[in-house]
Amino acid sequence: MVLDTSLRATHNTDRRENAFARHLPTAGRLLLGLLFTVFGFFGLLTYFRLVPQPEAAIPPGAAAFAAALEKTGYMVPLSSGTELIVGVLLLANRFVPLALALIAPVIVNIFLFHAFLAPSGMTIPVIIAVLEIYLAWAYRDSFRAMLAAKAVPVRPGNQ
Numbered sequence: 001m002v003l004d005t006s007l008r009a010t011h012n013t014d015r016r017e018n019a020f021a022r023h024l025p026t027a028g029r030l031l032l033g034l035l036f037t038v039f040g041f042f043g044l045l046t047y048f049r050l051v052p053q054p055e056a057a058i059p060p061g062a063a064a065f066a067a068a069l070e071k072t073g074y075m076v077p078l079s080s081g082t083e084l085i086v087g088v089l090l091l092a093n094r095f096v097p098l099a100l101a102l103i104a105p106v107i108v109n110i111f112l113f114h115a116f117l118a119p120s121g122m123t124i125p126v127i128i129a130v131l132e133i134y135l136a137w138a139y140r141d142s143f144r145a146m147l148a149a150k151a152v153p154v155r156p157g158n159q
Helices: 004-046 062-070 075-092 098-114 123-138
Strands: none
Touching: 004 075, 004 123, 062 075, 062 098, 075 098, 098 123
16 A cells, blocks of 8 residues: 555656646747747837837947948848747747747847847846757757758659
């Protein structure tokens, strides 16, 4: 009888741990989706001057880089629009591997921008990078074909 009780206790603990681990990708997806939806939406609103630009003291190099991106006329809306679309896809749990692939270059730029030009604000970029890496690992089976060293195109009639 004692053996049966200890087995039940171990089994219940394993089930709780498995339930927690099973929900981690969902929590990470929702957090990353929320961050990019909010920041992407806010980025578009500030670019189109629908809300005032927040006053913040940023290093001169960071300010020059941000000004250069804005002067291109397309980089800020492209980046913010990508963030918004990816955020919505992640929140809706649709095309998650595609969303992760689309946002990867934006995350690299965010991370490097803060690492080299505004190091005092590294907390959020680190969280975003960790979430991206974790979710890419959690969805790794979806990326196998994309990471094939030698891919073969589909030929007409061989489908």
